Amino acid sequence: MSTHNFIGSARQVLEIEQQAIAEIAQYVDTKFTAACELMLQCRGRIIVIGMGKSGHIGNKIAATLASTGTPAFFVHPGEASHGDLGMITADDVVLLISNSGETHEVLAIVPVIKRIGAQIISMTGNPESNMAKLADIHLCIKVSKEACPLGLAPTASTTATLVMGDALAVALLEARGFTADDFALSHPGGSLGKRLLLTLADVMHSGEAVPVVTQGCTITDALFEMSGKGLGMTTIVDAQGQLKGLFTDGDLRRIIEQRLDLHSTPIESVMTKRCTTVTQDMLAAEALHIMEKKRINGLIVIDAQGCPIGALNMQDLLRAGVL
Incomplete structure:
Protein backbone atom coordinates (compact mmCIF):
# COMPACT_ATOMS: atom_id res chain seq x y z
CA MET A 1 0.00 0.00 0.00
CA THR A 179 -36.33 31.74 -19.09
CA ALA A 180 -36.67 28.06 -18.25
CA ASP A 181 -38.86 27.65 -21.35
CA ASP A 182 -36.11 29.20 -23.48
CA PHE A 183 -33.61 26.82 -21.90
CA ALA A 184 -35.84 23.85 -22.67
CA LEU A 185 -35.95 24.72 -26.37
CA SER A 186 -32.21 24.13 -26.63
CA HIS A 187 -32.34 21.00 -24.45
CA PRO A 188 -35.15 18.87 -25.92
CA GLY A 189 -33.27 15.64 -25.34
CA GLY A 190 -32.36 13.93 -22.10
CA SER A 191 -33.72 14.54 -18.64
CA LEU A 192 -33.35 18.32 -18.84
CA GLY A 193 -35.71 18.60 -21.77
CA LYS A 194 -38.15 16.13 -20.31
CA ARG A 195 -38.27 17.92 -16.98
CA LEU A 196 -38.85 21.26 -18.65
CA LEU A 197 -41.10 20.41 -21.58
CA LEU A 198 -43.34 17.47 -20.68
CA THR A 199 -46.82 18.27 -19.41
CA LEU A 200 -49.14 15.87 -17.64
CA ALA A 201 -51.12 15.50 -20.87
CA ASP A 202 -47.98 13.81 -22.28
CA VAL A 203 -47.58 11.24 -19.50
CA MET A 204 -50.96 10.64 -17.84
CA HIS A 205 -53.25 7.66 -18.34
CA SER A 206 -56.45 8.84 -19.99
CA GLY A 207 -59.75 7.57 -21.38
CA GLU A 208 -60.61 4.01 -20.40
CA ALA A 209 -57.26 3.69 -18.60
CA VAL A 210 -58.43 6.04 -15.82
CA PRO A 211 -59.72 4.03 -12.82
CA VAL A 212 -63.25 5.17 -11.97
CA VAL A 213 -66.07 3.88 -9.76
CA THR A 214 -69.28 5.63 -8.76
CA GLN A 215 -70.60 6.50 -5.35
CA GLY A 216 -72.59 3.61 -3.90
CA CYS A 217 -70.10 1.01 -5.05
CA THR A 218 -68.56 -1.26 -2.44
CA ILE A 219 -64.91 -1.54 -1.46
CA THR A 220 -64.78 -4.80 -3.43
CA ASP A 221 -65.94 -2.99 -6.59
CA ALA A 222 -63.19 -0.42 -6.08
CA LEU A 223 -60.57 -3.14 -5.60
CA PHE A 224 -61.56 -4.80 -8.88
CA GLU A 225 -61.20 -1.43 -10.67
CA MET A 226 -57.83 -0.78 -9.04
CA SER A 227 -56.58 -4.23 -9.97
CA GLY A 228 -57.75 -3.89 -13.57
CA LYS A 229 -56.21 -0.46 -14.17
CA GLY A 230 -52.98 -1.15 -12.26
CA LEU A 231 -52.35 2.34 -10.86
CA GLY A 232 -52.77 1.50 -7.19
CA MET A 233 -55.78 3.80 -6.84
CA THR A 234 -59.22 4.62 -8.17
CA THR A 235 -61.31 7.74 -8.39
CA ILE A 236 -64.83 7.93 -7.03
CA VAL A 237 -67.29 10.09 -8.98
CA ASP A 238 -70.94 11.12 -8.64
CA ALA A 239 -73.70 10.62 -11.22
CA GLN A 240 -72.46 13.67 -13.17
CA GLY A 241 -68.94 12.29 -13.33
CA GLN A 242 -67.45 14.84 -10.95
CA LEU A 243 -64.65 13.72 -8.66
CA LYS A 244 -65.77 13.09 -5.09
CA GLY A 245 -62.85 11.17 -3.67
CA LEU A 246 -59.91 8.82 -4.11
CA PHE A 247 -59.17 5.35 -2.81
CA THR A 248 -55.60 4.03 -2.80
CA ASP A 249 -53.55 1.01 -1.76
CA GLY A 250 -52.68 2.92 1.40
CA ASP A 251 -56.37 3.34 2.23
CA LEU A 252 -56.85 -0.40 1.72
CA ARG A 253 -54.12 -1.24 4.24
CA ARG A 254 -55.78 1.02 6.79
CA ILE A 255 -59.26 -0.46 6.43
CA ILE A 256 -57.97 -4.03 6.63
CA GLU A 257 -56.76 -3.19 10.13
CA GLN A 258 -60.34 -2.05 10.92
CA ARG A 259 -61.73 -5.46 9.80
CA LEU A 260 -64.47 -3.89 7.66
CA ASP A 261 -66.65 -6.01 5.40
CA LEU A 262 -65.25 -5.36 1.91
CA HIS A 263 -68.36 -6.69 0.19
CA SER A 264 -70.90 -4.44 1.91
CA THR A 265 -69.05 -1.28 2.99
CA PRO A 266 -69.69 1.60 0.55
CA ILE A 267 -66.53 3.09 -0.91
CA GLU A 268 -67.50 6.68 -0.03
CA SER A 269 -67.30 5.85 3.66
CA VAL A 270 -63.57 5.04 3.44
CA MET A 271 -62.36 7.16 0.51
CA THR A 272 -60.17 10.23 0.83
CA LYS A 273 -62.49 13.13 0.10
CA ARG A 274 -59.93 15.93 -0.17
CA CYS A 275 -57.47 14.44 -2.60
CA THR A 276 -54.80 16.36 -4.50
CA THR A 277 -55.77 17.17 -8.07
CA VAL A 278 -53.94 18.78 -10.98
CA THR A 279 -54.65 19.93 -14.53
CA GLN A 280 -53.32 18.41 -17.74
CA ASP A 281 -51.35 21.52 -18.75
CA MET A 282 -49.18 21.35 -15.62
CA LEU A 283 -45.52 20.51 -16.24
CA ALA A 284 -44.60 16.98 -15.25
CA ALA A 285 -41.73 18.41 -13.21
CA GLU A 286 -44.21 20.46 -11.16
CA ALA A 287 -46.32 17.37 -10.55
CA LEU A 288 -43.23 15.53 -9.33
CA HIS A 289 -42.54 18.35 -6.88
CA ILE A 290 -46.11 18.13 -5.54
CA MET A 291 -45.90 14.36 -5.11
CA GLU A 292 -42.57 14.60 -3.29
CA LYS A 293 -43.75 17.45 -1.06
CA LYS A 294 -47.02 15.72 -0.10
CA ARG A 295 -45.40 12.27 0.00
CA ILE A 296 -47.98 10.73 -2.28
CA ASN A 297 -47.53 8.23 -5.08
CA GLY A 298 -50.27 9.32 -7.47
CA LEU A 299 -52.23 12.26 -8.83
CA ILE A 300 -55.62 12.71 -10.44
CA VAL A 301 -55.96 15.07 -13.40
CA ILE A 302 -59.29 16.87 -13.64
CA ASP A 303 -60.94 19.12 -16.24
CA ALA A 304 -62.62 22.51 -15.71
CA GLN A 305 -65.82 20.78 -14.52
CA GLY A 306 -63.97 18.78 -11.87
CA CYS A 307 -64.25 15.47 -13.72
CA PRO A 308 -61.26 13.08 -13.72
CA ILE A 309 -59.68 12.87 -17.17
CA GLY A 310 -56.32 11.41 -16.26
CA ALA A 311 -54.24 9.66 -13.61
CA LEU A 312 -50.56 9.02 -13.07
CA ASN A 313 -48.12 7.72 -10.49
CA MET A 314 -44.41 7.87 -9.78
CA GLN A 315 -43.74 4.98 -12.17
CA ASP A 316 -45.18 7.01 -15.04
CA LEU A 317 -42.80 9.89 -14.28
CA LEU A 318 -39.90 7.46 -13.99
CA ARG A 319 -40.65 5.93 -17.38
CA ALA A 320 -40.94 9.40 -18.91
CA GLY A 321 -37.48 10.32 -17.62
CA VAL A 322 -38.76 13.09 -15.35
CA LEU A 323 -37.80 11.37 -12.10
Missing part, protein backbone atom coordinates in the same frame (compact mmCIF):
# COMPACT_ATOMS: atom_id res chain seq x y z
CA SER A 2 1.19 3.52 -0.80
CA THR A 3 1.94 5.81 2.13
CA HIS A 4 1.18 8.94 0.12
CA ASN A 5 -1.40 11.25 1.66
CA PHE A 6 -3.89 11.40 -1.20
CA ILE A 7 -6.52 13.21 0.87
CA GLY A 8 -4.02 15.87 1.91
CA SER A 9 -2.99 16.43 -1.71
CA ALA A 10 -6.60 16.70 -2.84
CA ARG A 11 -7.54 19.16 -0.11
CA GLN A 12 -4.55 21.33 -0.94
CA VAL A 13 -5.68 21.45 -4.58
CA LEU A 14 -9.17 22.48 -3.50
CA GLU A 15 -7.80 25.23 -1.27
CA ILE A 16 -5.58 26.63 -4.03
CA GLU A 17 -8.37 26.58 -6.59
CA GLN A 18 -10.83 28.18 -4.18
CA GLN A 19 -8.25 30.89 -3.64
CA ALA A 20 -7.90 31.33 -7.41
CA ILE A 21 -11.65 31.88 -7.76
CA ALA A 22 -11.57 34.42 -4.94
CA GLU A 23 -8.67 36.23 -6.62
CA ILE A 24 -10.38 36.75 -9.97
CA ALA A 25 -13.40 38.36 -8.31
CA GLN A 26 -11.44 41.63 -8.38
CA TYR A 27 -11.42 41.51 -12.20
CA VAL A 28 -15.20 41.52 -12.47
CA ASP A 29 -15.18 45.25 -13.06
CA THR A 30 -15.97 47.83 -15.73
CA LYS A 31 -14.08 45.77 -18.31
CA PHE A 32 -16.33 42.83 -17.51
CA THR A 33 -19.36 45.07 -18.02
CA ALA A 34 -17.95 46.28 -21.34
CA ALA A 35 -17.38 42.68 -22.47
CA CYS A 36 -20.96 41.73 -21.56
CA GLU A 37 -22.37 44.73 -23.41
CA LEU A 38 -20.29 43.93 -26.50
CA MET A 39 -21.48 40.30 -26.47
CA LEU A 40 -25.08 41.34 -25.82
CA GLN A 41 -25.05 43.70 -28.81
CA CYS A 42 -23.36 41.16 -31.08
CA ARG A 43 -25.42 40.65 -34.25
CA GLY A 44 -23.56 37.47 -35.14
CA ARG A 45 -22.12 34.83 -32.85
CA ILE A 46 -19.53 34.58 -30.12
CA ILE A 47 -16.54 32.68 -31.52
CA VAL A 48 -14.40 31.14 -28.77
CA ILE A 49 -10.79 30.29 -29.60
CA GLY A 50 -8.15 28.67 -27.41
CA MET A 51 -5.28 26.19 -27.64
CA GLY A 52 -4.55 23.15 -25.46
CA LYS A 53 -6.20 23.22 -22.03
CA SER A 54 -7.50 26.71 -22.78
CA GLY A 55 -9.16 25.22 -25.83
CA HIS A 56 -10.90 22.56 -23.76
CA ILE A 57 -12.17 25.24 -21.38
CA GLY A 58 -13.14 27.43 -24.34
CA ASN A 59 -15.18 24.61 -25.81
CA LYS A 60 -17.16 24.37 -22.61
CA ILE A 61 -17.63 28.13 -22.38
CA ALA A 62 -18.96 28.21 -25.94
CA ALA A 63 -21.38 25.38 -25.11
CA THR A 64 -22.59 27.18 -21.97
CA LEU A 65 -23.12 30.43 -23.86
CA ALA A 66 -25.03 28.66 -26.62
CA SER A 67 -27.32 26.82 -24.19
CA THR A 68 -28.14 29.97 -22.22
CA GLY A 69 -29.25 32.24 -25.03
CA THR A 70 -25.99 33.57 -26.49
CA PRO A 71 -25.26 31.89 -29.86
CA ALA A 72 -21.66 30.69 -29.78
CA PHE A 73 -19.32 28.03 -31.07
CA PHE A 74 -15.69 27.00 -30.62
CA VAL A 75 -13.03 27.23 -33.33
CA HIS A 76 -9.68 25.50 -32.92
CA PRO A 77 -6.87 27.95 -33.75
CA GLY A 78 -4.95 25.32 -35.73
CA GLU A 79 -7.98 24.60 -37.89
CA ALA A 80 -8.66 28.34 -38.16
CA SER A 81 -5.34 28.77 -39.95
CA HIS A 82 -6.39 26.16 -42.49
CA GLY A 83 -9.81 27.40 -43.54
CA ASP A 84 -12.01 27.68 -40.47
CA LEU A 85 -11.44 31.43 -40.27
CA GLY A 86 -14.12 31.49 -42.96
CA MET A 87 -16.61 30.82 -40.15
CA ILE A 88 -15.94 34.27 -38.68
CA THR A 89 -17.72 37.39 -39.96
CA ALA A 90 -17.59 41.08 -39.15
CA ASP A 91 -20.78 40.70 -37.11
CA ASP A 92 -19.15 38.26 -34.70
CA VAL A 93 -17.32 38.81 -31.42
CA VAL A 94 -14.24 36.64 -30.91
CA LEU A 95 -13.28 35.49 -27.41
CA LEU A 96 -9.58 34.54 -27.28
CA ILE A 97 -8.40 32.47 -24.32
CA SER A 98 -4.77 32.01 -23.23
CA ASN A 99 -3.30 32.00 -19.74
CA SER A 100 0.02 33.39 -20.94
CA GLY A 101 -1.51 35.66 -23.55
CA GLU A 102 1.30 34.64 -25.88
CA THR A 103 -0.01 31.42 -27.43
CA HIS A 104 1.51 31.42 -30.93
CA GLU A 105 -1.32 29.58 -32.67
CA VAL A 106 -3.86 32.11 -31.39
CA LEU A 107 -1.76 35.23 -31.98
CA ALA A 108 -1.08 34.11 -35.55
CA ILE A 109 -4.74 34.52 -36.52
CA VAL A 110 -5.42 37.82 -34.71
CA PRO A 111 -4.40 39.98 -37.72
CA VAL A 112 -6.85 38.11 -39.94
CA ILE A 113 -9.63 38.45 -37.38
CA LYS A 114 -9.01 42.18 -37.25
CA ARG A 115 -9.01 42.39 -41.03
CA ILE A 116 -12.36 40.59 -41.10
CA GLY A 117 -13.67 43.28 -38.78
CA ALA A 118 -14.78 41.14 -35.82
CA GLN A 119 -14.24 42.63 -32.39
CA ILE A 120 -12.02 40.80 -29.94
CA ILE A 121 -12.28 40.04 -26.23
CA SER A 122 -9.23 38.36 -24.74
CA MET A 123 -9.13 36.41 -21.50
CA THR A 124 -5.58 35.99 -20.18
CA GLY A 125 -3.57 35.85 -17.00
CA ASN A 126 -1.19 38.57 -18.23
CA PRO A 127 -2.59 42.08 -18.80
CA GLU A 128 0.71 43.07 -20.46
CA SER A 129 0.66 40.25 -22.99
CA ASN A 130 0.33 40.75 -26.73
CA MET A 131 -3.10 39.13 -26.72
CA ALA A 132 -4.32 41.51 -24.02
CA LYS A 133 -3.01 44.54 -25.89
CA LEU A 134 -4.41 43.48 -29.28
CA ALA A 135 -7.93 42.90 -27.95
CA ASP A 136 -10.69 45.48 -27.86
CA ILE A 137 -11.46 44.38 -24.30
CA HIS A 138 -9.24 42.36 -21.97
CA LEU A 139 -10.50 40.25 -19.06
CA CYS A 140 -7.83 39.31 -16.54
CA ILE A 141 -7.87 35.79 -15.11
CA LYS A 142 -4.54 35.97 -13.30
CA VAL A 143 -4.02 33.57 -10.38
CA SER A 144 -1.17 33.55 -7.87
CA LYS A 145 -0.24 29.90 -8.41
CA GLU A 146 -1.28 26.65 -10.00
CA ALA A 147 -2.54 23.74 -7.91
CA CYS A 148 0.09 21.58 -9.62
CA PRO A 149 3.09 21.45 -7.20
CA LEU A 150 5.43 21.78 -10.19
CA GLY A 151 3.65 24.95 -11.26
CA LEU A 152 3.38 23.52 -14.77
CA ALA A 153 0.03 21.78 -15.35
CA PRO A 154 -2.82 24.26 -15.91
CA THR A 155 -5.07 23.69 -12.90
CA ALA A 156 -6.05 26.78 -10.90
CA SER A 157 -5.74 28.91 -14.03
CA THR A 158 -8.15 26.76 -16.03
CA THR A 159 -10.60 26.76 -13.11
CA ALA A 160 -10.44 30.57 -13.01
CA THR A 161 -11.01 30.72 -16.77
CA LEU A 162 -14.01 28.44 -16.56
CA VAL A 163 -15.52 30.46 -13.72
CA MET A 164 -15.06 33.72 -15.63
CA GLY A 165 -16.75 32.12 -18.64
CA ASP A 166 -19.66 31.02 -16.48
CA ALA A 167 -19.91 34.54 -15.07
CA LEU A 168 -20.18 35.94 -18.60
CA ALA A 169 -22.80 33.38 -19.62
CA VAL A 170 -25.01 33.90 -16.58
CA ALA A 171 -24.74 37.67 -16.70
CA LEU A 172 -25.85 37.58 -20.34
CA LEU A 173 -28.62 35.10 -19.54
CA GLU A 174 -30.06 37.48 -16.96
CA ALA A 175 -29.65 40.51 -19.22
CA ARG A 176 -31.60 38.74 -21.98
CA GLY A 177 -34.40 37.68 -19.63
CA PHE A 178 -33.71 34.08 -20.61
Whole structure:
Protein backbone atom coordinates (compact mmCIF):
# COMPACT_ATOMS: atom_id res chain seq x y z
CA MET A 1 0.00 0.00 0.00
CA SER A 2 1.19 3.52 -0.80
CA THR A 3 1.94 5.81 2.13
CA HIS A 4 1.18 8.94 0.12
CA ASN A 5 -1.40 11.25 1.66
CA PHE A 6 -3.89 11.40 -1.20
CA ILE A 7 -6.52 13.21 0.87
CA GLY A 8 -4.02 15.87 1.91
CA SER A 9 -2.99 16.43 -1.71
CA ALA A 10 -6.60 16.70 -2.84
CA ARG A 11 -7.54 19.16 -0.11
CA GLN A 12 -4.55 21.33 -0.94
CA VAL A 13 -5.68 21.45 -4.58
CA LEU A 14 -9.17 22.48 -3.50
CA GLU A 15 -7.80 25.23 -1.27
CA ILE A 16 -5.58 26.63 -4.03
CA GLU A 17 -8.37 26.58 -6.59
CA GLN A 18 -10.83 28.18 -4.18
CA GLN A 19 -8.25 30.89 -3.64
CA ALA A 20 -7.90 31.33 -7.41
CA ILE A 21 -11.65 31.88 -7.76
CA ALA A 22 -11.57 34.42 -4.94
CA GLU A 23 -8.67 36.23 -6.62
CA ILE A 24 -10.38 36.75 -9.97
CA ALA A 25 -13.40 38.36 -8.31
CA GLN A 26 -11.44 41.63 -8.38
CA TYR A 27 -11.42 41.51 -12.20
CA VAL A 28 -15.20 41.52 -12.47
CA ASP A 29 -15.18 45.25 -13.06
CA THR A 30 -15.97 47.83 -15.73
CA LYS A 31 -14.08 45.77 -18.31
CA PHE A 32 -16.33 42.83 -17.51
CA THR A 33 -19.36 45.07 -18.02
CA ALA A 34 -17.95 46.28 -21.34
CA ALA A 35 -17.38 42.68 -22.47
CA CYS A 36 -20.96 41.73 -21.56
CA GLU A 37 -22.37 44.73 -23.41
CA LEU A 38 -20.29 43.93 -26.50
CA MET A 39 -21.48 40.30 -26.47
CA LEU A 40 -25.08 41.34 -25.82
CA GLN A 41 -25.05 43.70 -28.81
CA CYS A 42 -23.36 41.16 -31.08
CA ARG A 43 -25.42 40.65 -34.25
CA GLY A 44 -23.56 37.47 -35.14
CA ARG A 45 -22.12 34.83 -32.85
CA ILE A 46 -19.53 34.58 -30.12
CA ILE A 47 -16.54 32.68 -31.52
CA VAL A 48 -14.40 31.14 -28.77
CA ILE A 49 -10.79 30.29 -29.60
CA GLY A 50 -8.15 28.67 -27.41
CA MET A 51 -5.28 26.19 -27.64
CA GLY A 52 -4.55 23.15 -25.46
CA LYS A 53 -6.20 23.22 -22.03
CA SER A 54 -7.50 26.71 -22.78
CA GLY A 55 -9.16 25.22 -25.83
CA HIS A 56 -10.90 22.56 -23.76
CA ILE A 57 -12.17 25.24 -21.38
CA GLY A 58 -13.14 27.43 -24.34
CA ASN A 59 -15.18 24.61 -25.81
CA LYS A 60 -17.16 24.37 -22.61
CA ILE A 61 -17.63 28.13 -22.38
CA ALA A 62 -18.96 28.21 -25.94
CA ALA A 63 -21.38 25.38 -25.11
CA THR A 64 -22.59 27.18 -21.97
CA LEU A 65 -23.12 30.43 -23.86
CA ALA A 66 -25.03 28.66 -26.62
CA SER A 67 -27.32 26.82 -24.19
CA THR A 68 -28.14 29.97 -22.22
CA GLY A 69 -29.25 32.24 -25.03
CA THR A 70 -25.99 33.57 -26.49
CA PRO A 71 -25.26 31.89 -29.86
CA ALA A 72 -21.66 30.69 -29.78
CA PHE A 73 -19.32 28.03 -31.07
CA PHE A 74 -15.69 27.00 -30.62
CA VAL A 75 -13.03 27.23 -33.33
CA HIS A 76 -9.68 25.50 -32.92
CA PRO A 77 -6.87 27.95 -33.75
CA GLY A 78 -4.95 25.32 -35.73
CA GLU A 79 -7.98 24.60 -37.89
CA ALA A 80 -8.66 28.34 -38.16
CA SER A 81 -5.34 28.77 -39.95
CA HIS A 82 -6.39 26.16 -42.49
CA GLY A 83 -9.81 27.40 -43.54
CA ASP A 84 -12.01 27.68 -40.47
CA LEU A 85 -11.44 31.43 -40.27
CA GLY A 86 -14.12 31.49 -42.96
CA MET A 87 -16.61 30.82 -40.15
CA ILE A 88 -15.94 34.27 -38.68
CA THR A 89 -17.72 37.39 -39.96
CA ALA A 90 -17.59 41.08 -39.15
CA ASP A 91 -20.78 40.70 -37.11
CA ASP A 92 -19.15 38.26 -34.70
CA VAL A 93 -17.32 38.81 -31.42
CA VAL A 94 -14.24 36.64 -30.91
CA LEU A 95 -13.28 35.49 -27.41
CA LEU A 96 -9.58 34.54 -27.28
CA ILE A 97 -8.40 32.47 -24.32
CA SER A 98 -4.77 32.01 -23.23
CA ASN A 99 -3.30 32.00 -19.74
CA SER A 100 0.02 33.39 -20.94
CA GLY A 101 -1.51 35.66 -23.55
CA GLU A 102 1.30 34.64 -25.88
CA THR A 103 -0.01 31.42 -27.43
CA HIS A 104 1.51 31.42 -30.93
CA GLU A 105 -1.32 29.58 -32.67
CA VAL A 106 -3.86 32.11 -31.39
CA LEU A 107 -1.76 35.23 -31.98
CA ALA A 108 -1.08 34.11 -35.55
CA ILE A 109 -4.74 34.52 -36.52
CA VAL A 110 -5.42 37.82 -34.71
CA PRO A 111 -4.40 39.98 -37.72
CA VAL A 112 -6.85 38.11 -39.94
CA ILE A 113 -9.63 38.45 -37.38
CA LYS A 114 -9.01 42.18 -37.25
CA ARG A 115 -9.01 42.39 -41.03
CA ILE A 116 -12.36 40.59 -41.10
CA GLY A 117 -13.67 43.28 -38.78
CA ALA A 118 -14.78 41.14 -35.82
CA GLN A 119 -14.24 42.63 -32.39
CA ILE A 120 -12.02 40.80 -29.94
CA ILE A 121 -12.28 40.04 -26.23
CA SER A 122 -9.23 38.36 -24.74
CA MET A 123 -9.13 36.41 -21.50
CA THR A 124 -5.58 35.99 -20.18
CA GLY A 125 -3.57 35.85 -17.00
CA ASN A 126 -1.19 38.57 -18.23
CA PRO A 127 -2.59 42.08 -18.80
CA GLU A 128 0.71 43.07 -20.46
CA SER A 129 0.66 40.25 -22.99
CA ASN A 130 0.33 40.75 -26.73
CA MET A 131 -3.10 39.13 -26.72
CA ALA A 132 -4.32 41.51 -24.02
CA LYS A 133 -3.01 44.54 -25.89
CA LEU A 134 -4.41 43.48 -29.28
CA ALA A 135 -7.93 42.90 -27.95
CA ASP A 136 -10.69 45.48 -27.86
CA ILE A 137 -11.46 44.38 -24.30
CA HIS A 138 -9.24 42.36 -21.97
CA LEU A 139 -10.50 40.25 -19.06
CA CYS A 140 -7.83 39.31 -16.54
CA ILE A 141 -7.87 35.79 -15.11
CA LYS A 142 -4.54 35.97 -13.30
CA VAL A 143 -4.02 33.57 -10.38
CA SER A 144 -1.17 33.55 -7.87
CA LYS A 145 -0.24 29.90 -8.41
CA GLU A 146 -1.28 26.65 -10.00
CA ALA A 147 -2.54 23.74 -7.91
CA CYS A 148 0.09 21.58 -9.62
CA PRO A 149 3.09 21.45 -7.20
CA LEU A 150 5.43 21.78 -10.19
CA GLY A 151 3.65 24.95 -11.26
CA LEU A 152 3.38 23.52 -14.77
CA ALA A 153 0.03 21.78 -15.35
CA PRO A 154 -2.82 24.26 -15.91
CA THR A 155 -5.07 23.69 -12.90
CA ALA A 156 -6.05 26.78 -10.90
CA SER A 157 -5.74 28.91 -14.03
CA THR A 158 -8.15 26.76 -16.03
CA THR A 159 -10.60 26.76 -13.11
CA ALA A 160 -10.44 30.57 -13.01
CA THR A 161 -11.01 30.72 -16.77
CA LEU A 162 -14.01 28.44 -16.56
CA VAL A 163 -15.52 30.46 -13.72
CA MET A 164 -15.06 33.72 -15.63
CA GLY A 165 -16.75 32.12 -18.64
CA ASP A 166 -19.66 31.02 -16.48
CA ALA A 167 -19.91 34.54 -15.07
CA LEU A 168 -20.18 35.94 -18.60
CA ALA A 169 -22.80 33.38 -19.62
CA VAL A 170 -25.01 33.90 -16.58
CA ALA A 171 -24.74 37.67 -16.70
CA LEU A 172 -25.85 37.58 -20.34
CA LEU A 173 -28.62 35.10 -19.54
CA GLU A 174 -30.06 37.48 -16.96
CA ALA A 175 -29.65 40.51 -19.22
CA ARG A 176 -31.60 38.74 -21.98
CA GLY A 177 -34.40 37.68 -19.63
CA PHE A 178 -33.71 34.08 -20.61
CA THR A 179 -36.33 31.74 -19.09
CA ALA A 180 -36.67 28.06 -18.25
CA ASP A 181 -38.86 27.65 -21.35
CA ASP A 182 -36.11 29.20 -23.48
CA PHE A 183 -33.61 26.82 -21.90
CA ALA A 184 -35.84 23.85 -22.67
CA LEU A 185 -35.95 24.72 -26.37
CA SER A 186 -32.21 24.13 -26.63
CA HIS A 187 -32.34 21.00 -24.45
CA PRO A 188 -35.15 18.87 -25.92
CA GLY A 189 -33.27 15.64 -25.34
CA GLY A 190 -32.36 13.93 -22.10
CA SER A 191 -33.72 14.54 -18.64
CA LEU A 192 -33.35 18.32 -18.84
CA GLY A 193 -35.71 18.60 -21.77
CA LYS A 194 -38.15 16.13 -20.31
CA ARG A 195 -38.27 17.92 -16.98
CA LEU A 196 -38.85 21.26 -18.65
CA LEU A 197 -41.10 20.41 -21.58
CA LEU A 198 -43.34 17.47 -20.68
CA THR A 199 -46.82 18.27 -19.41
CA LEU A 200 -49.14 15.87 -17.64
CA ALA A 201 -51.12 15.50 -20.87
CA ASP A 202 -47.98 13.81 -22.28
CA VAL A 203 -47.58 11.24 -19.50
CA MET A 204 -50.96 10.64 -17.84
CA HIS A 205 -53.25 7.66 -18.34
CA SER A 206 -56.45 8.84 -19.99
CA GLY A 207 -59.75 7.57 -21.38
CA GLU A 208 -60.61 4.01 -20.40
CA ALA A 209 -57.26 3.69 -18.60
CA VAL A 210 -58.43 6.04 -15.82
CA PRO A 211 -59.72 4.03 -12.82
CA VAL A 212 -63.25 5.17 -11.97
CA VAL A 213 -66.07 3.88 -9.76
CA THR A 214 -69.28 5.63 -8.76
CA GLN A 215 -70.60 6.50 -5.35
CA GLY A 216 -72.59 3.61 -3.90
CA CYS A 217 -70.10 1.01 -5.05
CA THR A 218 -68.56 -1.26 -2.44
CA ILE A 219 -64.91 -1.54 -1.46
CA THR A 220 -64.78 -4.80 -3.43
CA ASP A 221 -65.94 -2.99 -6.59
CA ALA A 222 -63.19 -0.42 -6.08
CA LEU A 223 -60.57 -3.14 -5.60
CA PHE A 224 -61.56 -4.80 -8.88
CA GLU A 225 -61.20 -1.43 -10.67
CA MET A 226 -57.83 -0.78 -9.04
CA SER A 227 -56.58 -4.23 -9.97
CA GLY A 228 -57.75 -3.89 -13.57
CA LYS A 229 -56.21 -0.46 -14.17
CA GLY A 230 -52.98 -1.15 -12.26
CA LEU A 231 -52.35 2.34 -10.86
CA GLY A 232 -52.77 1.50 -7.19
CA MET A 233 -55.78 3.80 -6.84
CA THR A 234 -59.22 4.62 -8.17
CA THR A 235 -61.31 7.74 -8.39
CA ILE A 236 -64.83 7.93 -7.03
CA VAL A 237 -67.29 10.09 -8.98
CA ASP A 238 -70.94 11.12 -8.64
CA ALA A 239 -73.70 10.62 -11.22
CA GLN A 240 -72.46 13.67 -13.17
CA GLY A 241 -68.94 12.29 -13.33
CA GLN A 242 -67.45 14.84 -10.95
CA LEU A 243 -64.65 13.72 -8.66
CA LYS A 244 -65.77 13.09 -5.09
CA GLY A 245 -62.85 11.17 -3.67
CA LEU A 246 -59.91 8.82 -4.11
CA PHE A 247 -59.17 5.35 -2.81
CA THR A 248 -55.60 4.03 -2.80
CA ASP A 249 -53.55 1.01 -1.76
CA GLY A 250 -52.68 2.92 1.40
CA ASP A 251 -56.37 3.34 2.23
CA LEU A 252 -56.85 -0.40 1.72
CA ARG A 253 -54.12 -1.24 4.24
CA ARG A 254 -55.78 1.02 6.79
CA ILE A 255 -59.26 -0.46 6.43
CA ILE A 256 -57.97 -4.03 6.63
CA GLU A 257 -56.76 -3.19 10.13
CA GLN A 258 -60.34 -2.05 10.92
CA ARG A 259 -61.73 -5.46 9.80
CA LEU A 260 -64.47 -3.89 7.66
CA ASP A 261 -66.65 -6.01 5.40
CA LEU A 262 -65.25 -5.36 1.91
CA HIS A 263 -68.36 -6.69 0.19
CA SER A 264 -70.90 -4.44 1.91
CA THR A 265 -69.05 -1.28 2.99
CA PRO A 266 -69.69 1.60 0.55
CA ILE A 267 -66.53 3.09 -0.91
CA GLU A 268 -67.50 6.68 -0.03
CA SER A 269 -67.30 5.85 3.66
CA VAL A 270 -63.57 5.04 3.44
CA MET A 271 -62.36 7.16 0.51
CA THR A 272 -60.17 10.23 0.83
CA LYS A 273 -62.49 13.13 0.10
CA ARG A 274 -59.93 15.93 -0.17
CA CYS A 275 -57.47 14.44 -2.60
CA THR A 276 -54.80 16.36 -4.50
CA THR A 277 -55.77 17.17 -8.07
CA VAL A 278 -53.94 18.78 -10.98
CA THR A 279 -54.65 19.93 -14.53
CA GLN A 280 -53.32 18.41 -17.74
CA ASP A 281 -51.35 21.52 -18.75
CA MET A 282 -49.18 21.35 -15.62
CA LEU A 283 -45.52 20.51 -16.24
CA ALA A 284 -44.60 16.98 -15.25
CA ALA A 285 -41.73 18.41 -13.21
CA GLU A 286 -44.21 20.46 -11.16
CA ALA A 287 -46.32 17.37 -10.55
CA LEU A 288 -43.23 15.53 -9.33
CA HIS A 289 -42.54 18.35 -6.88
CA ILE A 290 -46.11 18.13 -5.54
CA MET A 291 -45.90 14.36 -5.11
CA GLU A 292 -42.57 14.60 -3.29
CA LYS A 293 -43.75 17.45 -1.06
CA LYS A 294 -47.02 15.72 -0.10
CA ARG A 295 -45.40 12.27 0.00
CA ILE A 296 -47.98 10.73 -2.28
CA ASN A 297 -47.53 8.23 -5.08
CA GLY A 298 -50.27 9.32 -7.47
CA LEU A 299 -52.23 12.26 -8.83
CA ILE A 300 -55.62 12.71 -10.44
CA VAL A 301 -55.96 15.07 -13.40
CA ILE A 302 -59.29 16.87 -13.64
CA ASP A 303 -60.94 19.12 -16.24
CA ALA A 304 -62.62 22.51 -15.71
CA GLN A 305 -65.82 20.78 -14.52
CA GLY A 306 -63.97 18.78 -11.87
CA CYS A 307 -64.25 15.47 -13.72
CA PRO A 308 -61.26 13.08 -13.72
CA ILE A 309 -59.68 12.87 -17.17
CA GLY A 310 -56.32 11.41 -16.26
CA ALA A 311 -54.24 9.66 -13.61
CA LEU A 312 -50.56 9.02 -13.07
CA ASN A 313 -48.12 7.72 -10.49
CA MET A 314 -44.41 7.87 -9.78
CA GLN A 315 -43.74 4.98 -12.17
CA ASP A 316 -45.18 7.01 -15.04
CA LEU A 317 -42.80 9.89 -14.28
CA LEU A 318 -39.90 7.46 -13.99
CA ARG A 319 -40.65 5.93 -17.38
CA ALA A 320 -40.94 9.40 -18.91
CA GLY A 321 -37.48 10.32 -17.62
CA VAL A 322 -38.76 13.09 -15.35
CA LEU A 323 -37.80 11.37 -12.10
